[in-house]
Amino acid sequence: MLGSLLVLFLALTAYASQTPPELFSSLIPQKVLNTSRTLPSPIKYPQYTTTGNGTWLLFAPDTWTSGFFPSTPYALDSRVKLCPDQATKQSVLASTDWINLGRSLSTGLIPLETKNTQGHDVGFLSMPFMLELLVNPQNETAIHAINAFAADLAARFNPTVGCTRSWDTADPTDFTVIIDNMMNLEVLFSSFALTRNTTLRSIALTHARTTITNHIRADGSTWHGFSDSSTWSRGQAWGIYGFANVYRHVKGTEEEDEVLLDTARRLAEFFLDHIPKDGIVPWDFNAPVESSGTLKGVVPSDSSAATVAANGLLLLAQVEDNDDMKQRWTNGAIDILANITSLAWRPRWQSLLSNGTVNRPQNNFATGIVYGDYYYIAAGNMLAEMGLVEC
Ligand SMILES: *[C@@H]1O[C@H](CO)[C@@H](O)[C@H](O)[C@H]1NC(C)=O
Ligand SMILES: *[C@@H]1O[C@H](CO)[C@@H](O)[C@H](O)[C@H]1NC(C)=O
Numbered sequence: 001m002l003g004s005l006l007v008l009f010l011a012l013t014a015y016a017s018q019t020p021p022e023l024f025s026s027l028i029p030q031k032v033l034n035t036s037r038t039l040p041s042p043i044k045y046p047q048y049t050t051t052g053n054g055t056w057l058l059f060a061p062d063t064w065t066s067g068f069f070p071s072t073p074y075a076l077d078s079r080v081k082l083c084p085d086q087a088t089k090q091s092v093l094a095s096t097d098w099i100n101l102g103r104s105l106s107t108g109l110i111p112l113e114t115k116n117t118q119g120h121d122v123g124f125l126s127m128p129f130m131l132e133l134l135v136n137p138q139n140e141t142a143i144h145a146i147n148a149f150a151a152d153l154a155a156r157f158n159p160t161v162g163c164t165r166s167w168d169t170a171d172p173t174d175f176t177v178i179i180d181n182m183m184n185l186e187v188l189f190s191s192f193a194l195t196r197n198t199t200l201r202s203i204a205l206t207h208a209r210t211t212i213t214n215h216i217r218a219d220g221s222t223w224h225g226f227s228d229s230s231t232w233s234r235g236q237a238w239g240i241y242g243f244a245n246v247y248r249h250v251k252g253t254e255e256e257d258e259v260l261l262d263t264a265r266r267l268a269e270f271f272l273d274h275i276p277k278d279g280i281v282p283w284d285f286n287a288p289v290e291s292s293g294t295l296k297g298v299v300p301s302d303s304s305a306a307t308v309a310a311n312g313l314l315l316l317a318q319v320e321d322n323d324d325m326k327q328r329w330t331n332g333a334i335d336i337l338a339n340i341t342s343l344a345w346r347p348r349w350q351s352l353l354s355n356g357t358v359n360r361p362q363n364n365f366a367t368g369i370v371y372g373d374y375y376y377i378a379a380g381n382m383l384a385e386m387g388l389v390e391c
């Protein structure tokens, strides 16, 4: 008993010494609350910032990223519960009604249930409603939203292809599927949990299995990015999270399938093995250094790829029964977070982090990004939930 307590203590202190304190900074709740106060009515949502001064640019609700800002107060509500000591020290964290703020920010998403142009990204749009059910499982508005968005995504499934379609295309025979779809399967599992409609779960599993055969190279990298032979880091990160998440849903059920776990591991291994020596996640693992502009001589980072990967690795660590693997994914996540914090933490920006790459080919990079920030907070919460950090 004493032995295992000592081991736990050593493990806690070892992790605590590497975990960046910014993950639990009092600036986080302050920035989120301040941003929420700047939003117009009718509401528009932050997606990414200007490059020079980190000012949020706002977008109409019918945009794929609209669910992230409304999800952020729910993450801060979890933080209050996970980190009671922190809450007593941080007045804004403690005194804000985060659930109420999350609910009021979410209302702009409700009209999208009946009409939106977001294709597969309805999964992301449904996130705040899934978080609402964690605090109020009976909330009919949230239940309705999840079931509507899930039906919308299910209607994008083609049984011949074995996938949900990402976007509609001018040529209907051109069936586009990107790795990001793996993230959006969550809404199908969530609706399955509410309705027990097994069609939804089997669509998610078929999509995942088709992705394994068609979207992943032999070395565990994924197609999508700078070139046909390169690997886009955020796509790889969505994949780690997506497969770990699908495995989480089937683990211990009649659908349990080790291939899903093995795929998450292969993607994670590739990601960790391809981070350069400086520890900074580039926007594409094969991207060239910039030949001009303010980042001349640098391979631009994507801080959102780093924070999504950290969440994926921690989720994978949670579903692992193998202790060595658990340790590897956890250490990898903490290293990524520590390095991206030292590069990209920006106290004076509206966003938490800079150095995000929204879309390098479209020259949209060196920004803060709303999902990068959301997953930064979520990563801190996961570390706290796993007992790996004291907050
Ligand atoms: C948030 O807004 C308050 C009031 O305007 C201001 O004092 C504070 O510095 C802001 N905090 C951050 C982190 O921007
Ligand atoms: C931030 O920069 C943008 C141009 O990129 C400018 O329009 C805006 O006024 C600046 N905001 C502040 C607060 O300096």
Ligand SMILES: *[C@@H]1O[C@H](CO)[C@@H](O)[C@H](O)[C@H]1NC(C)=O
Pocket (backbone or CB within 6 Å): 102, 103, 104, 106, 107, 129, 132, 136, 139, 140, 141, 142
């Ligand atoms: C249910 O969730 C919706 C959408 O987030 C919110 O507007 C509403 O206040 C919630 N209602 C209750 C009773 O919790």
Ligand SMILES: *[C@@H]1O[C@H](CO)[C@@H](O)[C@H](O)[C@H]1NC(C)=O
Pocket (backbone or CB within 6 Å): 150, 151, 154, 155, 197, 198, 199, 200
């Ligand atoms: C289950 O979900 C599928 C896909 O949305 C739908 O077509 C079907 O009608 C649902 N079944 C029931 C019994 O509601």
Ligand SMILES: *[C@@H]1O[C@H](CO)[C@@H](O)[C@H](O)[C@H]1NC(C)=O
Pocket (backbone or CB within 6 Å): 018, 275, 276, 277, 278, 279, 280, 334, 335, 338, 339, 342
């Ligand atoms: C950054 O990454 C390097 C290389 O992966 C690692 O050795 C180092 O510990 C990381 N830095 C921090 C602050 O965690």
Ligand SMILES: *[C@@H]1O[C@H](CO)[C@@H](O)[C@H](O)[C@H]1NC(C)=O
Pocket (backbone or CB within 6 Å): 280, 295, 298, 299, 300, 301, 302, 343, 354, 355, 366
């Ligand atoms: C990160 O952003 C800063 C400017 O905010 C820039 O100077 C630096 O080169 C960027 N680094 C990477 C790796 O993107």
